[in-house]
Amino acid sequence: MKFGFFDDNNKEYVITTPQTPWPWINYLGNEDFFSLISNTAGGYSFYKDAKFRRLTRYRYNNVPMDSGGRYFYIKDGESIWSPGWKPVKAELDYYECRHGLSYSKITGEKEGLRAEVLFFVPLNAWCEVQKMTLTNNTSEVKKIKLFSFLEWCLWNAEDDQNNLQRNLNTGEVEVADSTLFHKTEYRERRNHYAFYHVNVPIQGFDTDRESFIGLYNDFSNPMAVLEGKPRNSYAHGWSPIASHYLEIELKPGEKKDLVFVLGYVENSEEEKWEKKNVINKKPAIALINRFNSVEKVNRAFDELKNYWTGLLDSFVLKSEDEKLDRMVNIWNQYQCMITFNLSRSASYFEVGIGRGMGFRDSNQDLIGFVHQIPERARERILDLASTQFPDGGAYHQYQPLTKKGNNAIGGDFNDDPLWLILSTSEYIKETGDFSILEENVPFDSNPALAKPHFEHLKASFYHVVNNLGPHGLPLIGRADWNDCLNLNCFSNDPNESFQTTGNKKDGKAESLMIAGLFVVYGREFVALCRKIGKNQEADEAQKHVDKMVEAVKRYGWDGEWFLRAYDYYGNKVGSKENEEGQIFIESQGWCGMALIGHEEGMVEKALDSVKERLDCQYGLVLNNPAFTKYKIEYGEISTYPPGYKENAGIFCHNNPWIMIAETLIGRGERAWEYYAKICPAYLEDISDLHRTEPYVYAQMIAGKDAYKPGEAKNSWLTGTAAWNYYAVTRYILGIRPEYDGLRIDPCIPPSWKGFQVKRKLRGTTFLITVENPNSVSKGIKRIELDGNKLDENIVDSFDGGLHEVLVVMG
């Protein structure tokens, strides 16, 4: 069942009913100011950091669900309604929500009055603009009352929900003309305030929640709206809000535009005050003036659209499959940008207060984004590297506001360091910019410990080499990529977090996943060394890689697939000898991508085992059989009910590893099958089961052992976005930047006739046509650059011009 449709021309998903199976959201903002907005205008805004600078209040897991947002109430005679249906939930004659790239447009119509609201965060502006267009489609004059509404968060989202004994006393506001200012704690340590403005004179306002809503009413029926009368209230403590009141007359057929601006301002210590206890409003006014007319707003909106057109122009696919095209050209790239910006901090499943930027997460997210704005990728890599420890280890997370490592989350996730090699090498392949390796980068945020970035990669590589276990395989530490496989934790206290509680110090558990990862990115490190002439370094590193390959073959092979790990006691994890959890996906993915034992048939066998054991209608589950009992020596993985999350859920992040491995051994049909199974555009028709948005990936889909297989959770902020984009563009479509140029090496279903790709790389545009006349999966028979035949399937004419590439498979 569908709840809308893709409008590819406008790059929008159009939702046609407010009652989606779960709130379907979008993100506004690209750099500093961000908003989450659902299809009923729920959500919230924050500046840079969803924990420390939450601007508006939102309540997660609430009843009613998704309550709280930027709301409008229209009182048209006796009718009261909201353009986004919520919160009033009066039946609308027309409803539509268009989620576009960094904007959403929500339209409601009732009794001949249409209200269309365009929400977006302009480029280079710390504000959310809301352009409302009211149209009187009747032949009568309409006199309506309009109330805007949002509720302020007292900045620190965690404190806001818990420290009530303080917070109910601190709220402060100012009102000046049509602007409602939120200035709680500005008197003291804060140098920032927020405001909500509308570009016409108002006939009233409210800034105190209880005055507006009433003590016993709710968002659906505020007293002020019911009575059609604002209270002109000033909040003193309790809960500050911002609500404008407007009386509007519309002639038959008349259209009126209003511009609301939700803004954030910082003042320097010297310029905080206009006079005692009156905030300096100049920067707010300056910001407002940038968007105080429809023309200015339209111009800003055009700029935003052009910005996105530019971003998406680096990779444009034209295939026979419109679903594939819309994912590759629009939605998957868009989601990659969102994950790059937000990491795992704030979504409708991540509350924005627990997690900052993940070291592992952000390095991986980068591979889905690096082609869009390589300069930001470069900055991110250096930010990440500067939180690394001198021994190569890493804080697992850092706070975006401070860019400092987050001690509370801990470290010792032994896969972490290697992802820095991934991100750096992908950055260089995209840009050819080897200078990043010479950049001086602190360790542990300490400038005194700074070294060239190359030394960070080396530290990453040797962090594995220096932490090997009894079988010569990498020690897993607290956990590897699978946060929930906690082999040294042994927790029996339910109040402990598996991710942060003390581990056994002498833990000798080893990870085959890290082993494979090390071989893949160890080789990458070797290649990089050679590129910059460090051949001795390369030779030395290669030895360690070779040893790891041998160790995996010797100790990591279970007969039909790769083991997952050795546990604390040296027992096999992910072996047919086990009762549950006999096979895990991660080690098949990474040892497969590393082609370890390929000659001996190991990779093919392992991938066939994946097909046999882990595949189901909705994707590849993480492990099989699912755990039905708690295994203290495995940790959190066995705490989930079977079929969910890391316990045999379809953890979509790892599915593309298998896809890539399949392409490496030439099985395009199977890679494609796995791709389409979890790709959201292909799931649109089962949205009622899938529940989350059909335009973005979810972290997890319930697996075959679950109560409800196919039900997805945790959409948007997941490494799934980057890895699927990477798998489909680099390995299935096979358009793959390398140090020396752009390799073209598709691995597709034999039935495909071909496809075209526009790829911009290092300032040069390649128009690539792939033909598949012989219905093969892989292999290039002929390749031509501007009509000239090439010897190898790699193009390297980075002259800033436009080149046509013809590729004939066969």
Next chain:
Amino acid sequence: MKFGFFDDNNKEYVITTPQTPWPWINYLGNEDFFSLISNTAGGYSFYKDAKFRRLTRYRYNNVPMDSGGRYFYIKDGESIWSPGWKPVKAELDYYECRHGLSYSKITGEKEGLRAEVLFFVPLNAWCEVQKMTLTNNTSEVKKIKLFSFLEWCLWNAEDDQNNLQRNLNTGEVEVADSTLFHKTEYRERRNHYAFYHVNVPIQGFDTDRESFIGLYNDFSNPMAVLEGKPRNSYAHGWSPIASHYLEIELKPGEKKDLVFVLGYVENSEEEKWEKKNVINKKPAIALINRFNSVEKVNRAFDELKNYWTGLLDSFVLKSEDEKLDRMVNIWNQYQCMITFNLSRSASYFEVGIGRGMGFRDSNQDLIGFVHQIPERARERILDLASTQFPDGGAYHQYQPLTKKGNNAIGGDFNDDPLWLILSTSEYIKETGDFSILEENVPFDSNPALAKPHFEHLKASFYHVVNNLGPHGLPLIGRADWNDCLNLNCFSNDPNESFQTTGNKKDGKAESLMIAGLFVVYGREFVALCRKIGKNQEADEAQKHVDKMVEAVKRYGWDGEWFLRAYDYYGNKVGSKENEEGQIFIESQGWCGMALIGHEEGMVEKALDSVKERLDCQYGLVLNNPAFTKYKIEYGEISTYPPGYKENAGIFCHNNPWIMIAETLIGRGERAWEYYAKICPAYLEDISDLHRTEPYVYAQMIAGKDAYKPGEAKNSWLTGTAAWNYYAVTRYILGIRPEYDGLRIDPCIPPSWKGFQVKRKLRGTTFLITVENPNSVSKGIKRIELDGNKLDENIVDSFDGGLHEVLVVMG
């Protein structure tokens, strides 16, 4: 304006409208299992620890306010309503909520059907019993549908609200007959589950929130109720709930009783399972069987009432003022028991996840409670002492579940240690049990460091002596009793907590409040030493006390009042030299109670300054003038808007210190005036302004500088309860246990003719009649014990019998 009335006979407050100015709540439970319940049945339950064992889910600061609780839905034909008005909010023909001692009874009636629900936690039982009595007051047969409802919390209340990416996957339930079990995480590290039972067969149920409520509905209109049809749903992840469905027929005039039980169970590791994945229900069934009939429930309820009658029987006042009697005899004692049990953890202002048991808080709470169950007071003292550091310092808080000090909250509040002397001495005075001093008690929860409890008191005393500043006054450390006076903190980062962030290490700020406190409890320590024959110890300690008195007189007197402190730079705090915050209440209270400089007129002058500067219509404010600017060298105190909280709010906790000091210098009229100003029963008529419950104290009432003076916040969990009870019983009424006996030394308004008190002490009952024929405030002309004249106003005949004491003032 009133919203109910006191029913003193039943020891109840009767609320006659659901629409109180704020939710008016009550507490159920006395030892392990606790519930909060509002007058509309909102609230939640927990086992021992409101953070780690939250049983049902509650959302603070929600819209609509106070949503979530134990709810009943009655569908009577087309009418749908709830006995407590909420959540349906259908208009009722009759509504009443009776908050009694550890129980609440809520009655609603509509269209001739009456539903009365009695809520209580039986003694020695880990459950909340809900007895519902349905009465058909019409002449027709009624066929109704009844739905119960509660929502489970996934145990850890903090994690429950934040860790959604995990929690939405983990929910698990079982259903067996009429019992709905919540067993999330029981498969793994938990050994506990919860259940919700009703004592009759059910016709259906729901355990999945979305199935019951629907995705777009809310507590007021669940889909299942609207349609009159349960879904018989099983929760798998998402949000587990418990809802019974019952079809009930009532003949004209017929009455039916139902018993619902919300229970909590722990199983040993060996007895967790009945069979694989099926929980061992035996202990749940045993618990249910204790309350599976109306007779059993009534018996348990009688036991609870008797328990409370016994508790309150140690001190019974009969005065000319019924408001005073009801506070002293019922509500103030009741609140003291609640603060003893809950410390500051869970109220409608404290969310139950941030704060455990406070060292300072709990030691003080004890003085309001020690006469009720001295054995529990003894246990609490030893629990507190065992978290103390060997140097006498203390963790500021400990977790009730583990009884371990809470590192996250920190220490170095330099008043903390002294409160241990208060609690211990009050315990001994109450019981005569000096053996507590010999009890071996760990330091820092480490049995290897255990020493006799006396050594803890000594460590407390010398912690002050060993931490003196440049004027010989006590260093304040992180803060003293006033958490918000942070003289060594210098925080300019709004993300820092003033209570936990790093302080300047060389901080030399000194506290006059601690100085006064030290003199009071230093003398107490000296007296204790002498009592147990440690005269040399006493002499030594006395010297330190004398030196402190001199230091205060020399450096702590500002001319008309006592200074509050010296700041980090050695500047005066709370001096007429200051621009704002010229006078503070705490040092007047403690130096006054210590009678420092009384001979020189300092105390009288200081208290007169309090009257002049700090008094207002609603009580004594904390400081004056209020701070209007942030003073970084003062910290949090200057962050609050003027008139609120520590910035010139009426912080009720400290008002009784002034009352006591006033009685010490014989000014009963003024002490009484201060008492009545903040005493809730005297504020019942202005409930619309006061907002919080008229039967319990609030932590704070907005002061004269506030936007809305007289508006209270943070009711229930405040040291105010204990200190006011202490002030009124020990110092105004003057019935004061001492080591050697019961001293009787009233200090009352001269207009009082007298009063009678029954006081049980050390197993002996004293019936005390105080007469005031000459209209004095203080002074005893004659005292008789059983008709025999005594030389001194102290009785010490602890023979377990009954004695009459006649006291004639004059």
